[in-house]
Amino acid sequence: MDLRKGISMRGLALNMTGALLVLAGVGLVAMTSRGLLNYRAAATRHGGEVMNLGIDAQPQAGQHGYMVRLVGTPTVVEAPHDPEFNLRVNTPVLVRHVEMFQWREVRIGDGVHYELDWVDRLLDASRFKEPAGHANPTSFPIGGKQFDAGLVQMGGFKLGPVLVQALPGSQRVTPDPKSLPENLVASFSRHQDYLVTSASPGDPRLGDVRVSWDEVPLQQVTVVGRxxxxxxxxxxxxxxxxGYDVQVGDVPVLDMFPDLPVPPESVMSERLLAVLLAVLGAFLLLSTQRxxxxxxxxxxxxGLAVGIVASVLWIGGDTRTLCGWLAVALLSLLLTVWRLRRHR
Structure with missing residues (x-):
């Protein structure tokens, strides 16, 4: 009786352990699949799951249409040019700023006073409380403008216009009066980082104009795009x-898109472990049957248990992954049927 009881308890323990291992395998593949599906669903908001290409990568076959993460320092192949001032700078984006020395109205409480200052837009003196004696020019002789590089590359990839304009940072450009066209040489002189029309740059007069330029610095950036x-x-x-993002430095995808959940790591290893757990559980269950x-x-x-659960979870998801799990389930089914027929 004690021997039969011991055998019975051993069989029960094997059955319970086997069942728990099968459930563990099914649960692991379900958890991994659900985590990956949630990550991909969230990534779709930003254009899709991001393929990490790393630093200064080169184009490879089969990458077309994917969202990718690329790290590197942009290279300007065709620099922007301001033709009116004959200024060419090795930068992705060059911005010209124009200011005029004008009267502006300053209100402090109920008091109003007027002062001359550099302003980057026309101030309509007719709207002043006291317009007399504070008339401003009616137009700018030249306007501000942005000039984009004709071609900017990172690694082996060209950056589209939207991404070029999204490159961060700004720093002042020091103009060279010697490069000015002949028609502007008599009008402009350099004062600090400006070209000015003032006869006495330290003491500007009403209507004087000053021009400056800002450039986007060439620095390491992380770009996510399609x-x-x-x-x-x-x-x-x-x-x-x-549908894109650009940040300074080597920035992980999860820092660029904080709303993304953390994707499961070692997906393939977890899938293999899930199958092995289920197979071991099935082996223990079978070992108690004669x-x-x-x-x-x-x-x-x-494989059949894990494949069926995973296939159901991937319905409506990634077609390649769904087909892969369906293949695992089908092959497992064929293997099971063959072995059962052999036993009969």
Missing amino acids: LDGDQLVAATDAADGK NQRDVLLALGLG
Whole structure:
């Protein structure tokens, strides 16, 4: 009786352990799949799951249409040019600022006073409380403007216009009066980082103009965008209405898009572990059935359990992954049927 009881308890323990291992395998693949699906669903808001290309990567076959993360320092191949001032700068974006020395109205409480200052827009003196004696010019002789580089690259990829304009940072450009066209040499002189029309730059007069330029510095940046051939562009179909991001330095994707959940790591390893747990559980369950220790049958049953659960979870998700799990389930089913027929 004690021997039979011991055998019965051993069988019960094996059955419970086997069942728990099968459930652990199914649960692990379900958790991994759900985590990956949640991550991809969130990533779709920004254009899709991001492929990490790393630093100064080169185009590879099969990357077209993917969202990618690229790190590097932009290279300006065709520099922007301000033709009116004959200024060319090795920068992705060059911005010209124009200011005029004008009267401006300053209100402090109920008091009003007027002072001359540099302003980057026309001030209509007719709207002043006391317009007499504070008349301003009626137009700017030249306007501000932005000039984008004709071609900017990172690694082996060209940056689209939207991404070029999104490159961060700004620093002042020191103009060279010697490069001025002949028609402007008599009008402008350099004062600090400006070109000014003032006869006495330290003592400007009403209507004097000063021009300055800012450039986007060449620095390491991280760019996320969609690959269109060898060009990196914005994903116009992204739900966030942007479809790209650019930040200074080597920035991880999760820092660029804080709303993304943390994706599961070592996905392939977890999938293999899930199958192995289910196979081991099935083997233990089979071993209590008349000592039927058939490894191939256990492999078929474990793979079938995990494959069916994973296939159901991936319905409506990634087609390639769904087909892969369906193949695992089908092969496991065929293996199970074959082994069961052999036993009969």
